Amino acid sequence: DGHVHLADYxxxxxxxxxxxxxxxxDPDATEVxxxxxxxxxxxxxxxxxxxxxxxxxxxxIAVDGRPLAADRYTYDGATLRIDxxxxxxxxxxxxxxxxxxxxxxxxxxxxxxxxxxxxxxxxFRRITFFTDRPDVMPRWxxxxxxxxERFPVLLANGNPVARxxxxxxxxxxxxxxxxxxxCYLFALAAGDLDRVTHSVRTAEGREVELNVxxxxxxxxxxxxxLGAIERxxxxxxxxxxRGYDLDVFNxxxxxxxxxxAMENKGLNIFxxxxxxxxxxxxxxxxxxxxxxxxxxxxxxxxxGNRVTLRDWFQLSLKEGLTVFRDSEFSADLHSxxxxxxxxxxxxxxxxxxxxxxxxxxxxxPDRYREISNFYTLTIYEKGAEVIRLLHTLLGxxxxxxxxxxxxxxxxxxxxxxxxxxxxxxxxxxxxxxxxALWYSQAGTPExxxxxxxxxxxxDYTLTVEQHVPPTPGQPLKQPMLxxxxxxxxxxxxxxxxxxxETDAAxxxxxxxxVATNGAIVELVAARHVLRWRGLPGKPLATFxxxxxxxxxxxxxxxxxxxxxxxxxxxxxxxxxxxLQRLAMRAILQHDALAADALEAALDDLLADPAADPxxxxxxxxxxxxxxxxxxxxxVEPDALLDARDALLDRLSRALSAxxxxxxxxxxxxxxxxxxxxxxxxxxxxxxxxxWLTRHDPAARLAQRQFDAARTMTxxxxxxxxxxxxxxxxxxxxxxxxxxxxxxxxxxxDKWIGWVVTRPQASASDDVAALxxxxxxxxxxxxxxxxxxxxxQRGNPRAFHRADGAGFRLVAARLAALDATNPQVAARLLxxxxxxxxxxxxxxxxxxxxxxxxxxQLRSPDCRDLLARLLVD
Ligand code: HT7
Ligand code: ZN
Numbered sequence: 001d002g003h004v005h006l007a008d009y010x011x012x013x014x015x016x017x018x019x020x021x022x023x024x025x026d027p028d029a030t031e032v033x034x035x036x037x038x039x040x041x042x043x044x045x046x047x048x049x050x051x052x053x054x055x056x057x058x059x060x061i062a063v064d065g066r067p068l069a070a071d072r073y074t075y076d077g078a079t080l081r082i083d084x085x086x087x088x089x090x091x092x093x094x095x096x097x098x099x100x101x102x103x104x105x106x107x108x109x110x111x112x113x114x115x116x117x118x119x120x121x122x123x124f125r126r127i128t129f130f131t132d133r134p135d136v137m138p139r140w141x142x143x144x145x146x147x148x149e150r151f152p153v154l155l156a157n158g159n160p161v162a163r164x165x166x167x168x169x170x171x172x173x174x175x176x177x178x179x180x181x182x183c184y185l186f187a188l189a190a191g192d193l194d195r196v197t198h199s200v201r202t203a204e205g206r207e208v209e210l211n212v213x214x215x216x217x218x219x220x221x222x223x224x225x226l227g228a229i230e231r232x233x234x235x236x237x238x239x240x241x242r243g244y245d246l247d248v249f250n251x252x253x254x255x256x257x258x259x260x261a262m263e264n265k266g267l268n269i270f271x272x273x274x275x276x277x278x279x280x281x282x283x284x285x286x287x288x289x290x291x292x293x294x295x296x297x298x299x300x301x302x303x304g305n306r307v308t309l310r311d312w313f314q315l316s317l318k319e320g321l322t323v324f325r326d327s328e329f330s331a332d333l334h335s336x337x338x339x340x341x342x343x344x345x346x347x348x349x350x351x352x353x354x355x356x357x358x359x360x361x362x363x364x365p366d367r368y369r370e371i372s373n374f375y376t377l378t379i380y381e382k383g384a385e386v387i388r389l390l391h392t393l394l395g396x397x398x399x400x401x402x403x404x405x406x407x408x409x410x411x412x413x414x415x416x417x418x419x420x421x422x423x424x425x426x427x428x429x430x431x432x433x434x435x436a437l438w439y440s441q442a443g444t445p446e447x448x449x450x451x452x453x454x455x456x457x458x459d460y461t462l463t464v465e466q467h468v469p470p471t472p473g474q475p476l477k478q479p480m481l482x483x484x485x486x487x488x489x490x491x492x493x494x495x496x497x498x499x500x501e502t503d504a505a506x507x508x509x510x511x512x513x514v515a516t517n518g519a520i521v522e523l524v525a526a527r528h529v530l531r532w533r534g535l536p537g538k539p540l541a542t543f544x545x546x547x548x549x550x551x552x553x554x555x556x557x558x559x560x561x562x563x564x565x566x567x568x569x570x571x572x573x574x575x576x577x578x579l580q581r582l583a584m585r586a587i588l589q590h591d592a593l594a595a596d597a598l599e600a601a602l603d604d605l606l607a608d609p610a611a612d613p614x615x616x617x618x619x620x621x622x623x624x625x626x627x628x629x630x631x632x633x634x635v636e637p638d639a640l641l642d643a644r645d646a647l648l649d650r651l652s653r654a655l656s657a658x659x660x661x662x663x664x665x666x667x668x669x670x671x672x673x674x675x676x677x678x679x680x681x682x683x684x685x686x687x688x689x690x691w692l693t694r695h696d697p698a699a700r701l702a703q704r705q706f707d708a709a710r711t712m713t714x715x716x717x718x719x720x721x722x723x724x725x726x727x728x729x730x731x732x733x734x735x736x737x738x739x740x741x742x743x744x745x746x747x748x749d750k751w752i753g754w755v756v757t758r759p760q761a762s763a764s765d766d767v768a769a770l771x772x773x774x775x776x777x778x779x780x781x782x783x784x785x786x787x788x789x790x791x792q793r794g795n796p797r798a799f800h801r802a803d804g805a806g807f808r809l810v811a812a813r814l815a816a817l818d819a820t821n822p823q824v825a826a827r828l829l830x831x832x833x834x835x836x837x838x839x840x841x842x843x844x845x846x847x848x849x850x851x852x853x854x855x856q857l858r859s860p861d862c863r864d865l866l867a868r869l870l871v872d
Pocket of ligand 1: 121258259260261262263296297300319373375610678823
């Protein structure tokens with residue numbers, strides 16, 4: 001059926017002990033000479049050698065120095081097969097490839113004047129014949145040769161070992177990577193690159209040269225990324241005891257890149273948007289994203305590279321773990337609460353939608369047709385949540401012991417999620433069998449909590465029921481192990497510390513009950529009862545502080561109690577979440593009491609000098625479309641967005657005085673600088689500005705901020721307000737901004753993003769105009785995301801137009817995009833994942849749009865997605 005199945009795993013019949021590659025680089029015809037030292041698996045003798053190879057022109061082939069006769073091998077365009085090899089041998093192939101014709105940005109491809117590679121997941125087969133799977137891990141020697149003038153810098157994995165001049169103006173550079181490394185981590189970069197550099201001595205005493213490379217005009221904007229590498233290196237030493245293991249760490253910025261960045265061993269290649277930054281061209285959010293992606297790729301050196309994957313089903317073993325690690329890095333360096341709130345926003349808005357849509361899958365899928373379609377929010381973000389759950393269950397010290405054990409036991413190996421859990425089970429002495437369901441069951445667990453208070457006896461009970469909804473291919477689910485944080489407060493707001501009764505009569509066997517700190521109950525069954533006896537009054541219960549468990553909670557509570565819990569509870573994530581819930585009730589249930597309570601709470605927050613301005617800004621950001629849609633069935637986009645707008649209008653009008661006061665009072669604090677307080681001040685000022693502009697038809701405040709801005713954070717937010725509220729000065733401001741940054745593709749992506757997210761149905765006309773303009777560059781993934789990705793994900797009003805114009809705008813581009821870059825096309829197609837939850841008329845339009853794509857999309861990526869989207 002075209003699927004690869006987890007259950008079918010068989011170790012490779014041949015191992016590659018060493019790979020020696022030599023490249024003669026040329027955009028039009030690159031020759032790759034590979035010498036592979038091969039060993040047969042003694043447990044699988046007599047197997048043919050089968051190597052992957054795609055779009056390769058085979059020039060020569062030899063075994064142990066002797067050319068191989070044509071009848072000794074076959075190549076069908078996908079695999080090279082050699083029968084009758086007796087034992088360990090050396091295979092030598094020479095192939096020709098055509099980088100200039102590579103629009104898929106997989107394998108070796110041009111970006112501007114550079115030549116670069118992207119091999120994860122299965123791109124290395126487009127470079128040379130190889131066993132393109134992660135459990136084949138040779139050591140590497142890589143030689144690059146190219147014209148010196150055109151390609152003065154030649155970089156590859158590992159340490160540089162030799163350089164020399166050749167004839168005809170060419171030169172050669174040789175690299176050695178002594179660590180066993182799968183081919184998906186192979187990389188080279190060649191071209192006219194400049195760098196910023198900094199040397200550090202690691203805790204183990206190794207001198208390491210850190211370099212960030214970019215096209216010459218861009219290096220001035222690489223300093224921040226360079227600093228972020230050093231911070232990541234230090235943090236991994238401190239928090240996980242992990243050191244760096246080569247003499248150089250190179251990072252290259254590329255304008256054309258399908259994803260965010262790639263953790264190739266010793267040579268990370270980045271989308272330029274996650275490297276280039278200064279205060280004039282990058283926002284505060286950009287700086288934080290750069291630091292976090294730099295950390296993510298750096299941290300992969302242990303979680304992914306030193307310990308790699310047995311097969312692609314284990315993808316979350318490196319991605320979920322590395323997202324957990326990078327989020328801890330950011331939390332340790334900046335505000336833990338803000339980092340968590342932002343992660344929860346993404347999780348609840350986007351991952352929960354994935355989990356309840358047509359493309360839902362477990363953190364470890366058990367089959368796939370196209371692995372590129374599994375670089376998802378579930379693998380990354382939910383995968384990180386599962387690691388966080390383990391951390392919550394075990395505590396920092398035991399978790400660290402488990403991680404040490406995992407790294408020690410699996411260093412240099414291709415591991416599985418079982419290996420990971422075994423290390424933690426051994427370190428903690430806990431049975432993690434039920435916990436493992438988090439990896440195999442898709443869907444977001446739902447907890448329904450009911451309370452009962454008997455005023456006569458003072459007995460208080462909480463009944464907690466768990467339900468995991470059906471998902472494609474998984475109709476029935478078992479209860480998961482959920483560590484549920486909770487607290488009870490008395491009428492005076494003091495915490496009730498007594499542990500509940502959880503006796504055997506009312507709880508299932510194996511129930512762990514309440515952890516010793518009294519704050520966590522480990523749910524293991526579909527139903528639990530917690531009982532407190534003899535309380536003097538009805539307590540106030542709060543749940544899931546820190547959003548410790550990635551679950552949905554339904555707890556019937558009055559708006560007044562919810563608002564009181566936000567005042568009583570100290571956990572900032574809970575407090576933010578409580579306000580979000582009031583907003584959801586106001587929007588989705590038109591609950592006027594919830595709206596009143598929200599207004600009062602925000603009024604208090606705006607007046608509270610002790611509140612972190614960044615936190616207040618988070619509270620002013622009402623739940624987004626995805627989060628609201630997840631709680632509505634069926635989804636009526638216009639009704640939902642009208643109700644959201646109505647609440648925003650009401651709140652911003654009622655709170656205009658404190659909003660303006662806060663905006664003005666923070667002007668000084670928001671002046672230049674990347675320190676936390678300055679960023680926080682800008683975040684809150686910009687949040688206030690967006691609310692205030694709703695009732696400022698001339699948008700005077702936004703215009704003033706635009707004219708006086710010293711940073712992109714201020715200028716960009718002001719321009720966005722001018723555009724989104726149709727201010728009289730919007731067109732002139734846009735023209736001015738566009739001209740100022742015409743030469744900069746990343747800043748051009750920004751204004752395009754603000755134009756296409758104007759929250760009116762007519763924004764689709766602006767998108768159509770952009771698609772017909774000189775700014776539409778379909779070969780550049782960042783630009784495709786700027787125009788179509790932002791429109792689809794960031795403009796729910798126009799994308800969901802009742803006449804289908806929004807859907808068609810995206811769909812009409814898919815066939816052409818699919819022919820050039822299937823992964824970019826597949827991302828956009830995946831943006832239709834929620835179509836079945838739309839209300840009937842719009843659902844019919846979506847179905848027709850998707851059905852119309854059948855037969856038009858040729859790549860395995862898009863065909864797989866389309867089939868999953870349309871299956872009944
Ligand atoms: N590990 C990297 C994944 C990635 C990728 C996957 C498919 C196609 C292109 C790609 N570029 C990068 C990124 C990361 O998670 O660190
Ligand atoms: Zn990653």
